[in-house]
Amino acid sequence: MIEVADILRQHGAAYRATHTLLPSQERALSDIQNCRTEFFGGHVAQCDHCGHLRYAYHSCRNRHCHKCHGEQAEDWLERQRSLLFPVPHFLVTFTLPAELRQLAFGHQKDVYGALLRGTAASVLKLGADPRCLGATPTVLAVLHTWTRAMLYHPDAHLLVIAGGLVPGGHRWMATRNTAFLVPVRARSVIFRAKMRDALKVLGLQDQVSAQVWRKPWVVHCQHAGSGSKVLEYLARYVFRVAIANSRIEALDHGRVTFRFRDNHTQQIHHVCLSADEFILRFLHHVLPMGFPKVRHYGLARSASGPDREHARRLLPEPVNSTAPDTPSPHAVTTDSAVESLPMCPLCHLGHLHVIRTLRPRLKFPP
Ligand SMILES: [Zn+2]
Ligand SMILES: [Zn+2]
Incomplete structure (x- = not known):
């Protein structure tokens, strides 16, 4: 291979x-x-x-190496599963508009940080609004920068619980709206405003076309069940970079061929690039050293451990501290x-x- x-x-x-x-x-x-x-x-x-x-x-x-981290990925999954609650979860994806990609690549630490903080703040702000939820949920945010063709496309994936702890901590509040906290438009508007504020603070707002602040930003929300399967999917973003070795089909006369499946049509596509272009695309997804691509917000913060356990006790039915869909295998040392x-x-x-x-x-x- x-x-x-x-x-x-x-x-x-x-x-x-x-x-x-x-x-x-x-x-x-x-x-x-x-x-x-x-x-x-x-x-x-x-x-x-x-x-x-x-x-x-x-x-x-190195966290960008495909041969390392098998064991770490299992440990990571175990830890994240322990943050899940036995209630429905949602996966919310916030996409950075194309107009901001160049800026993001040139200021990776700042813009990626702003993206993760801004998206989490959007969810928490809407969650705190009594018209939406009036409570603090758990939020796990993961940065993801590639498409299946290895192109540069930064977005943030947030696994959010469908409920939260009310201020004062006396009650667990479940979401009333099965389509999540609020209409998509409100999420999009708040996300855009948070990013604009963050870029102002960073002194980068002049490098962005004013038009981007007038167009709608893409936010997608889907049901994530117990959250366990989505964690396995997110682990691929955390412990794999741009492409799995198994997708590489050939390296021949300085050209690399790899395949990917189109999410919508389920069709398999083959991409043939010069080795130079392949390496260029791969390196676009190398993160700044020490940059944390996974972050916890709201009730998922480590400092919120006591509140999180208190919230579990307030749930309508007694629950275990973990709720995995499937028993997780023991870590295998590779x-x-x-x-x-x-x-x-x-x-x-x-x-x-x-x-x-x-x-x-x-x-x-x-
Ligand atoms: Zn390695
Ligand atoms: Zn021997």
Whole structure:
């Protein structure tokens, strides 16, 4: 199977020679190219029966790497499931208008942060309005920047509970409106206003055409059931970047072919790009270092833990602290870098003992 790492190894140097990379992109490129190689160090183990030597290398742990994070994704899902309530949830998607994409790419930390904060503030403001809900719900916000063709298309996905804790905390309030808190138009207007305020504070409003503040902004809301399935879907945005290795079909004469399924027609499309264009599209989705792409607001904030547990007790029926749709499997460790005394794969009689530690290289390769 062809992997993103193979494409970066074969064509990363040519890409570097013709493009200026942001520090976060340089780091991601280097980490993914070198994941599980001697670059990151590791150890040598020897069989105590036949003397067979086995080399094991550490993973890069870069959040944009496709080979890392299998175990982390399971842990993340477990933690998020514990925030769900046994009531309906909604998935609300706020899309940044096309006119703001260039600005967002040029000021990623600021605009992505404003997008997540602004969308959550829109939901919480509407939730607090007694005409809508009059309570504080839990909000999990995830930033997502790619289309299935790997194009740059930032939006925020919010998993929101259909109810909340009233001010003072004496009552649980369920949403009366099955179409969520309020009409779509109100969500759109508040989202747009929050973004305009945020860009003003950042001093970026002059870089945006005035026309964007007059057109309707796209907000989509759908039922999310217990929320558990939507969490699995969101985990793909959190622990996968732009494309899964399984979608890459060929790397041939400097061209990459991959497929994607159109959400509306369910048709499979094949995209063929130069390796250069593929890497360009991939790197558009590398986030600034340290930028948290998942955030919790309202009752989901870690500081709201006591209120959240209080809210559970106020629900009409006694409930468990978690409500998964399906039992979650135990985390499977895929990183074989450090194991204690495994069987020898050659003789199947002896055990492997670590005889030497391989130090990581201190500098990134060119
Ligand atoms: Zn052996
Ligand atoms: Zn890695």
